[in-house]
Structures are given as C-alpha cells and as structure tokens.
Amino acid sequence: MKASTPALCATLMLAPLVLSGCGAVAPTTLNAAKPSAPKAHRSAVNPKETAPTSVPDPKPTAGNELGVVPILEYHNIGPTEGRWQRTPRGLTADLTWLYEHNFALVTMQQYESGDMNIPAGKHPAVLTFDDGDYSQFQWTSAHIPTPTSAVGVLEAFAAAHPDFHVTATFFLNANPFGSDSVAKMQWLVAHGFELGNHTYTHANINSLNAQGIEKEIGEEETYIEHAVPGYVPVSFALPYGGLPQDAADRTAVLDGTYQGTSWHFLGVALVGANPAASPFSRAFSISVPRIQVCDPSLVAASTRYYILSGYESEFAKNPAMLYTSSGSAKWISFPAAQAGQLNPAYSARADALTEAASAAK
Ligand SMILES: [Zn+2]
Incomplete structure (x- = not known):
C-alpha cells in the first residue's frame, strides 16, 4: 500500500527541509549545475513559443536568467481546501495569478x-x-478529463487562455490515478506533460541500502518506460526525505541501474519550501526546492513562506528577483552586477548586461 496520504508524505519531511527554506527567499548554494543534459525524450514544447535558433543569435539586451524559479507542489485536488489538498477553484486561482504576473509554465525537465x-x-x-x-x-468514458480533476482544471485554463502554455510534471508511483493508469500516462505524455519517478511503492529511501534504493526507483522507471514506450523519466521526487548522505546510496538514486534499466536524474525534487535557483547559477542544486500550495488560512503566519501565497506579494513587488527570459536559446543574460553568480560551466554563453544596455532596451 502506498503510504502516501500527502500529509504523511510531507509532514515527515518538513523539519529539515522546510525549516531550512523558511523565509529564505534566496536559495542556499549547493551543487553546481551540469553544463548540459541529454534530451531523453521529447520535452513539452509549446509550438507557439519557439525559441530563436537561427544563427547568428544576437546578444539580448534584457533579461535576468540568474533569478529564482518558483516550482509549485501539489498533492490532491478535492472539494475543500486542505493542507495537502487544493480545490479546483484554488488551482484555477493559482493559474490565474501566474498568468497575470507574466509567468510561463515549463516542466521540471525543462527547468x-x-x-x-x-x-x-x-x-x-x-x-x-x-x-x-x-x-x-x-x-x-470518452477520455475527456473531468473538470474537477487537476488535469481537467489545467485543460480548461489552457482552453480559456490560448496565449498561456499549460504543462506540469507528475511524480508517480505504481498504478497512478486510480484507474486506466497506463492510458492516462500515455495521454499525459501525448499532451506535453512530464512523468517523473517517485519510487514504485512510495518508499522512504533513507531506510534502504543502495540495492533497495535501486529496486524502488528501478521498478518505477521500468513501469513508466513500459507504460509509455520510448519515454525515459529524468526527474525524480523524494518521498519523505532528502537525498542520502552516503555516496553509494546517492549514486543509486541519481545514476542507478536495476535489472537492465538505468537512469540519470537531472534533479531531485524536495518537499520544501522556497524558490529554486536558476539552473545557470552557482546556487543551483540537484536537490530542487519546491514551494507548497495551499490556502493561506491553513498555515500559521510563521510558516507563510512554505507556501505560494507567502511569495506572491514579494514576487509582485520585486520581479527582479525572478528568472526573466531573454528570449535567446543561446545566450544567458543577467545584470553584470550578478556575474559572480553564474556557474562557470556556462561562461561561454554569458551575456552580462550593463545598466546602460538594460536601460536602452
Ligand atoms: Zn509523495
């Protein structure tokens, strides 16, 4: 049985991870980013938002691609708001807020x-x-997402906002969504959503040795790859806890092999609880923090920075803290004053913007 009432899933994790993120808008410096990542499968690309790929690609004169990225974390969708449950109305409100504040949705893999x-x-x-x-x-029965499910809410919002590309990442265990698991997984991939690995049985990998970790992750990786032929999950979310400290156990999580199936995860999503660093920043970590989403009446004021509403006013007041696209797929643009934050692996793509250049835009 999947011990994943979301409350249990997250509560057991909160102490070390959420407290470290509480109130901290700027993420802490951890591991360096890899300079590039292989495309394991087609990503959710919005045909309306094709990036310029022609050569030459002139350096942009605006953007801040070292700013932070909000990665929002949901569990259940239901008729009432809960600590780990959002209503369809609440999810629609979140989408509306993102839409009205100039956000664009990407998948975990893309981030x-x-x-x-x-x-x-x-x-x-x-x-x-x-x-x-x-x-x-x-x-x-005709395979139309129902309006009270998360996918139904996302599809309805997309239909009502054709200038807003809607996508999401679903971190799965075995047999997701209650019924028609395989058909729904195939539908999600066909509609540009990402499927990520969340272990086969929602296991606490910190209670397992390397072999046990590889079995839990490998069985789910194989399950998804068999359900959606040709699809290779590259994103992982940890049930319960953080990455193991033991080197062999960490390798089993990130680059394991089980019965002929191998994986390489680009990131490991955590439960809490602050905006994530730019993938081009020295502060980027393979352990990716997420911001929980629930009605603000359900958390104490002291924990308001665990959840989206705690950041909404900060993002609105200070959009300069956010990652802002330059529109160029080639260059990484940022204010020159922030040049020290760039991961040196990306220095060949650096486009440091002087104040004058930014102002001239
Ligand atoms: Zn979980």
Missing part, C-alpha cells in the same frame, strides 16, 4: 536542463503533482 524555451520577458514556473492521486486525473 533542470536549462532548456526552458520561453518568450523574452516571461518568468518560468513549474507545476508538480505528487503521488498520482486519483483526484489528479479522472476522465469520462
């Missing part, structure tokens, strides 16, 4: 690889849904 491909001036954001709860994806 982790730095291949976000969004128009100039837009801020990337990621929607993630954990545990494959049935409430995330119900559909009719």
Whole structure:
C-alpha cells in the first residue's frame, strides 16, 4: 500500500527541509549545475513559443536568467481546501495569478536542463503533482478529463487562455490515478506533460541500502518506460526525505541501474519550501526546492513562506528577483552586477548586461 496520504508524505519531511527554506527567499548554494543534459525524450514544447535558433543569435539586451524559479507542489485536488489538498477553484486561482504576473509554465525537465524555451520577458514556473492521486486525473468514458480533476482544471485554463502554455510534471508511483493508469500516462505524455519517478511503492529511501534504493526507483522507471514506450523519466521526487548522505546510496538514486534499466536524474525534487535557483547559477542544486500550495488560512503566519501565497506579494513587488527570459536559446543574460553568480560551466554563453544596455532596451 502506498503510504502516501500527502500529509504523511510531507509532514515527515518538513523539519529539515522546510525549516531550512523558511523565509529564505534566496536559495542556499549547493551543487553546481551540469553544463548540459541529454534530451531523453521529447520535452513539452509549446509550438507557439519557439525559441530563436537561427544563427547568428544576437546578444539580448534584457533579461535576468540568474533569478529564482518558483516550482509549485501539489498533492490532491478535492472539494475543500486542505493542507495537502487544493480545490479546483484554488488551482484555477493559482493559474490565474501566474498568468497575470507574466509567468510561463515549463516542466521540471525543462527547468533542470536549462532548456526552458520561453518568450523574452516571461518568468518560468513549474507545476508538480505528487503521488498520482486519483483526484489528479479522472476522465469520462470518452477520455475527456473531468473538470474537477487537476488535469481537467489545467485543460480548461489552457482552453480559456490560448496565449498561456499549460504543462506540469507528475511524480508517480505504481498504478497512478486510480484507474486506466497506463492510458492516462500515455495521454499525459501525448499532451506535453512530464512523468517523473517517485519510487514504485512510495518508499522512504533513507531506510534502504543502495540495492533497495535501486529496486524502488528501478521498478518505477521500468513501469513508466513500459507504460509509455520510448519515454525515459529524468526527474525524480523524494518521498519523505532528502537525498542520502552516503555516496553509494546517492549514486543509486541519481545514476542507478536495476535489472537492465538505468537512469540519470537531472534533479531531485524536495518537499520544501522556497524558490529554486536558476539552473545557470552557482546556487543551483540537484536537490530542487519546491514551494507548497495551499490556502493561506491553513498555515500559521510563521510558516507563510512554505507556501505560494507567502511569495506572491514579494514576487509582485520585486520581479527582479525572478528568472526573466531573454528570449535567446543561446545566450544567458543577467545584470553584470550578478556575474559572480553564474556557474562557470556556462561562461561561454554569458551575456552580462550593463545598466546602460538594460536601460536602452
Ligand atoms: Zn509523495
């Protein structure tokens, strides 16, 4: 049985991770980013938002691609707001807020690889849904997502906002969404959503040795790859805890092999609880923090920075803190004063903007 009431899933994790993120808008410096990542499968690319790829690609004169990225974390969708449950109305409100504040949605894979491909001036954001709860994806006999499920809400918002590309990442265990698991997984990939690995049985990998970790992750990786032939999950979310400290256990998580299936994860999503660093920043970590989403009445004021509403006014008041796309797929643009934050692996693509150049835009 999947021990994943979301409350249990997240509560056990909160102490070390959330407290470290509480109130800290700027992410802490951790591991360096990899300079590039292989494309394991087609990414969710919005045909309306094709990045310029022609050569030459002139250096942009605006953008801040070292700013932070909000990665939002959802569990259940239901008729009432809960600490780990959002209503369809609440999810629609979140989408509306993102839309009205100039965000563009990307998948975890796109964020982790730095291949976000969004128009100039837009801020990337990621929607993630954990545990494959049935409430995330119900559909009719004709395979139309029901309006009260997460996918139905996303599809309705996309239909009402054709200038807003809607996508999300679903972190799955075995047999997600209650019924029609395989068909729904195939539908999600066909509609540009990402499927990520969340272990086969929602296991606490910190209670396992390397062999046990590889079994949990490998069985889920194989399950998804068999469900959607040709699809290779590259994003992972940890049930319960952080990455193991032991080197062999960490390798088993990030670059393991199980019964002929190998994986390489671009990132490992955490439960809490602050904006994530730019993938081009020295502060980028393979352990990717996420911002939880729930009605603000359900958290104490002291924990308001665990959840999206705690950041909404800060992002609105200070959009300069956010990653802002330059529109160029080639150059990484940022204010020159922030040049020290650039991961040196990306120095050949650096486009440091002087104040004068930015002002001339
Ligand atoms: Zn979970």
